[in-house]
Amino acid sequence: MTSTRFLHTSDWQLGMTRHYLEGEAQSRFTGDRVETIRRIGELARARGCAFVVVAGDVFEHANLSRRDVGRALDAMGAVGLPVYLLPGNHDPLGPGSIYAQDAFRDLAPDNVVLLDGTGPWPVAEGVELVAAPWRSKRPDADPVAPALEGLDADGTLRVVVGHGMLDELDPDRNSLATVRRAPLDAALARGAVHYVALGDRHIRWPEDGRGAIHYSGAHESTGFREPGRGHVLEVVLDGGTVEVTPHEVGRWEHLRLQRQLDGPDDVDALRAELAALTPKERIILQTVFTGTLNLSDSAALEALLEQQAEVFASLNAWERHTDLAVVPDEHEFEDLDVGGYAADALEELRRTAGSDAEDAAVAGDALRLLYRLVEGPAR
Ligand SMILES: [Mn+2]
Structure with missing residues (x-):
């Protein structure tokens, strides 16, 4: 089986504002959160990564200015490697989606790929992403499980890219959009997938870095319940092994x-x-x-x-x-x-x-x- 090395990040929520930031602090917060994408790109190139996956909530909402979208895309272009964007609950596909707007369509650089189809996306020889994009703000079922259907253990190295809260972490026990762990564990166990890159949780999980199901956390801190600065995960998949290394990239x-x-x-x-x-x-x-x-x-x-x-x-x-x-x-x-x-x-x-x-x-x-x-x- 082949191997691959990439960066897993999520929850950039570009365009986010915070009510407790005023004037110049808000401007710097907004600007720095875009600038951090450039540093993620530097890290990805320095580590010899093949690509970067953003596991949902790339943009804060669908009403960003053309300037904010343009600057974000410019930073993604500077990464110089393929950057795969997954629509999450903040930036779902569907009517009014930020991804359907002229700003995104006109300004997206060639290396930015929108994961707008559910299921496998070939990204390299023998390597596939398995995308689970959100199609509305409120899905009425597990947003990740459908992407796993029909995947065989055929020697292809597969990375599931999903968004949402795993059942064991979801405080809302009745949420329809909870990501069930069982289908992911089953797909991992039968060798159909090899890593699960999740977004939605703004702090890295699990802390001990074990296993094949991971939240990278946001690249920059977004709230007081997120101690420390933001990280991205460097992931190396080699045959059956998974190696995950966190890198601090956040400055706030x-x-x-x-x-x-x-x-x-x-x-x-x-x-x-x-x-x-x-x-x-x-x-x-x-x-x-x-x-x-x-x-x-x-x-x-x-x-x-x-x-x-x-x-x-x-x-x-x-x-x-x-x-x-x-x-x-x-x-x-x-x-x-x-x-x-x-x-x-x-x-x-x-x-x-x-x-x-x-x-x-x-x-x-x-x-x-x-x-x-x-x-x-x-x-
Ligand atoms: Mn989210």
């Missing part, structure tokens, strides 16, 4: 920072931790702070976050899980130069902030603001 990172802050040491540790993160312009940071700080520490934290928010791609609190109380120390206002009307307001805010009242948190915010205004810029 979603980072969720959960920290308990109970005093100045904790704020200083956080300051050092933020300073050490790099490159900040490609790190999307979400904070989940809990604990209790006094006014000066709280003001220092606020100033720190304000400074850093400008440097990180984005820095926001996960409000739902943030539970940081601000409780003024007894002495905190003693040395401040506050008198008259402001002193009365201060006393009232202190009472409210320290109570169980519904507006205790608002009073805490007001206290902190007052403290910063009177004290001047915090450290």
Whole structure:
């Protein structure tokens, strides 16, 4: 039997926007996610790969601008090897498909091949892809199993290219579009197929890299539930053996920072931790702070976050899980130069902030603001 080496990637979702990215950060995110395709191409050529398969969700949706489609296709052209695109749930075939639009038809370079037919696609002598493209956003049956029909163990090396959630990973037990593992295992066991390149899951699976059924994960991180940077998989099939090697290609990172802050040491540790993160312009940071700080520490934290928010791609609190109380120390206002009307307001805010009242948190915010205004810029 023959052998082959290729890259397996998926879920590029080109044209994706993120609500927490503003202005220039969103532009860079969009541009970098296309640029990463060029690096995937460099890697594929350097590793001596024969082709690249994108296992679904190449594009985010069907309403991309001609410019976005054109730039994406330009990057795919630069790969310099055949790039096989599988339509997934974000970019299915059918009416209004992005693949039926003039932008794609006019601008697709010769090396880009749309896997728009279900079943075998010869890609090299003795090597076939077995494509399972999505034809609608909501299939009413396993989107992969039909592609396996009629495949014999005839010595052809076959790579199934499919999209969807495997039954053992699908949180929606009633989903009609769940990819059943049993038919894939059966096809592998009888030697009709040799590798299954899946997409839909944005993080690599299985983590231990064993077996012949794999999700590559997205090439660039798309959310806070995806730790680390994106990967592609280098796959070598040689006779009956499967060798899978992950390569980090992503440059962006979603980072969720959960920290308990109970005093100045904790704020200083956080300051050092933020300073050490790099490159900040490609790190999307979400904070989940809990604990209790006094006014000066709280003001220092606020100033720190304000400074850093400008440097990180984005820095926001996960409000739902943030539970940081601000409780003024007894002495905190003693040395401040506050008198008259402001002193009365201060006393009232202190009472409210320290109570169980519904507006205790608002009073805490007001206290902190007052403290910063009177004290001047915090450290
Ligand atoms: Mn998907």
